[in-house]
Amino acid sequence: MDVVLRHLSAFTDGIVTTLELTALSFLGALLIGVVVAAMRVSPVTALRGVGTVYVETFQNTPLLVLLVLFVFGLPEVGVIFPLFTTAVIVIALYEAAYIAEAVRSGINTVSIGQAEAARALGLTFGQSLRLVILPQALRGVVQPIGNIFIALTMNTSLAAAVGVVELTSAANRVNLMEAQPIPVFVGAGIGYMLICATAGIVTGMIERKVAIVR
Amino acid sequence: MSASRVLFDEPGPIARRRMRIATVVVGVAVAALLAVAVKRFADHGQLDADKWRPYTTWPMWRYLLEGLWATIRAAAVATALSVVGGIVLALGRLSRQRALRWSATVYIEVMRTVPVLLLVYLVLFGLPHYGVDLPLFWKLVLPLSVSASAVFAEIFRAGILSLDRGQREAGLAVGLTDGQTMRLIVLPQAVRRLLPSLVSQSVGLLKDTSLGFIVSYSELLYSGRVLATYNRLLIQTYIIIALVYIVLNASLSKLARTLEARQGFRSVGRRRLRTLVRAKAAADQPL
Numbered sequence: 001m002d003v004v005l006r007h008l009s010a011f012t013d014g015i016v017t018t019l020e021l022t023a024l025s026f027l028g029a030l031l032i033g034v035v036v037a038a039m040r041v042s043p044v045t046a047l048r049g050v051g052t053v054y055v056e057t058f059q060n061t062p063l064l065v066l067l068v069l070f071v072f073g074l075p076e077v078g079v080i081f082p083l084f085t086t087a088v089i090v091i092a093l094y095e096a097a098y099i100a101e102a103v104r105s106g107i108n109t110v111s112i113g114q115a116e117a118a119r120a121l122g123l124t125f126g127q128s129l130r131l132v133i134l135p136q137a138l139r140g141v142v143q144p145i146g147n148i149f150i151a152l153t154m155n156t157s158l159a160a161a162v163g164v165v166e167l168t169s170a171a172n173r174v175n176l177m178e179a180q181p182i183p184v185f186v187g188a189g190i191g192y193m194l195i196c197a198t199a200g201i202v203t204g205m206i207e208r209k210v211a212i213v214r
Numbered sequence: 215m216s217a218s219r220v221l222f223d224e225p226g227p228i229a230r231r232r233m234r235i236a237t238v239v240v241g242v243a244v245a246a247l248l249a250v251a252v253k254r255f256a257d258h259g260q261l262d263a264d265k266w267r268p269y270t271t272w273p274m275w276r277y278l279l280e281g282l283w284a285t286i287r288a289a290a291v292a293t294a295l296s297v298v299g300g301i302v303l304a305l306g307r308l309s310r311q312r313a314l315r316w317s318a319t320v321y322i323e324v325m326r327t328v329p330v331l332l333l334v335y336l337v338l339f340g341l342p343h344y345g346v347d348l349p350l351f352w353k354l355v356l357p358l359s360v361s362a363s364a365v366f367a368e369i370f371r372a373g374i375l376s377l378d379r380g381q382r383e384a385g386l387a388v389g390l391t392d393g394q395t396m397r398l399i400v401l402p403q404a405v406r407r408l409l410p411s412l413v414s415q416s417v418g419l420l421k422d423t424s425l426g427f428i429v430s431y432s433e434l435l436y437s438g439r440v441l442a443t444y445n446r447l448l449i450q451t452y453i454i455i456a457l458v459y460i461v462l463n464a465s466l467s468k469l470a471r472t473l474e475a476r477q478g479f480r481s482v483g484r485r486r487l488r489t490l491v492r493a494k495a496a497a498d499q500p501l
Contacts, residue, residue, distance in 0.1 A: 043222040043225065043229075043233060044233050044236040044237055044240065045233075045237065046236070046237040046240040046241060046244075047236065047240055050240060050244065056460070056464055056467075057460060059463075059467070060417070060421075060459060060460045060462075060463035060464045060467065061421075061456050061459050061460055061463075062421035062422070062424035062435070062459060063421070064424040064425065064427055064435065065424055065435055065452065065455060065456050065459060066456070068427070068435070068439070068452055069449070069452040069453065069456060072442075072448055072452070073448050073449035073452045073453070074449070076258060076260060076448050076449045077254045077255050077257075077258045077260050077449060078254060078257070078258050079254065119222075125222045150326075150327065154327070154328070154329040154330075155329070157329035157330075157331040157332060158329075158331060160331060161331065161425075161427065161428055168329060168331050168332050168335065171332070171335070172335050172339065175335075175339055175340070176339070179343060181336060181339055181340030181341075181343050182340060185332055185335060185336045185340060188332055189324075189328045189332055192327055192328055192329060192332070193324065193327045193328065196326075196327035197327070
């Protein structure tokens with residue numbers, strides 16, 4: 001563990017970058033995901049179609065392919081963002097497909113009576129979704145979304161493959177300097193475990209707070 | 215149930231007109247987006263015929279298809295290993311011996327929070343340090359299987375737990391041992407029920423094989439990278455590769471959905487299983 005302590009700043013920088021990547025792309029994914037889920041249950045067939053194509057596309061392409069396409073491909077057509085921003089955008093777009101599916105399954109578990117009551121009161125589709133269905137649906141999917149958050153944290157490591165220096169990449173660099181793979185990679189692994197364990201605890205807390213007891 | 219159908223009334227004339235307007239607006243928006251994309255491509259000369267023509271020729275496709283075959287091989291071997299590892303780990307986690315139960319639990323929990331890429335780096339740069347230098351294929355497949363075993367273990371555990379308790383009790387009642395009951399009665403039924411989840415999880419593994427990009431095992435993505443450095447058609451190559459992945463994975467996902475629909479979810483146990491597995495699937499989404 002000596003090596004980890006000697007390069008502690010490299011590791012902490014890596015963890016901070018990983019956390020930034022995770023937080024920003026999770027926010028983006030949450031926003032896009034809820035919108036896509038709403039599209040997939042809307043009365044307009046074209047919107048449903050767009051939502052379905054979105055989910056199918058992003059769930060069936062490997063994240064690494066998307067990262068490579070956006071980072072190395074898009075500059076060819078003049079779309080150039082800073083590396084970190086590109087990574088955030090790609091991870092957000094990718095994870096949004098999973099959030100959308102989780103939210104949609106949440107919408108499907110809200111009892112029919114709720115939707116019928118909302119309609120009986122004369123709420124429009126948008127109103128009943130926004131005021132009645134989504135608040136209940138989101139409370140029901142705290143656990144799945146927490147799991148997606150953990151998966152997202154692990155997926156941010158792929159940004160290392162296109163050159164973002166986050167925790168995995170930092171560990172790799174330290175290992176190249178010190179050639180002590182076991183302590184270095186175990187140290188990085190513990191970093192990820194700590195993040196995921198914290199995420200799990202927070203998810204549990206949020207769930208207890210917002211759960212609807214039926 | 216499809217709540218989507220309950221969220222709105224059967225549309226009347228006004229609603230129908232609004233929906234038509236919305237459809238037109240969506241159509242225009244999508245068309246505008248496509249137009250911007252096409253214009254971007256055209257402005258940078260990426261739509262020129264000679265930039266795409268290579269991909270109408272057989273040698274290019276033969277090279278990519280070889281990559282695809284390597285992808286499929288890696289995914290198949292990794293899936294097979296993970297299924298075996300998953301069953302062993304699930305049985306360990308459900309075992310009555312504390313030591314077994316604990317070690318399986320620790321393995322599963324650790325592997326589910328450590329990124330595969332970290333394992334790949336460990337195999338790539340760590341093992342040679344200790345004198346273990348695997349062939350490229352195994353440098354990719356080994357870390358994938360090590361990590362996916364934990365995911366499959368949780369699926370199998372959910373499947374075994376969802377099975378009606380009476381099955382096991384009946385097995386024990388007719389005089390089978392614990393192991394026999396598991397092997398002859400519980401597992402066969404669990405595996406049949408789990409088939410859809412296993413197929414959709416193999417889509418995840420297939421996507422994970424794109425890590426061959428880092429290992430330089432020449433699967434589809436790495437082949438694309440080699441092609442792109444050679445012919446300098448970056449964006450074209452990567453778009454085509456993304457499309458190949460989408461077609462392949464979408465068909466596998468479709469297969470999983472068909473299998474699921476064919477089973478029909480009648481019994482309570484199956485409904486419970488479906489929720490359990492859904493929760494798991496959300497937790498263990500692939501790269």
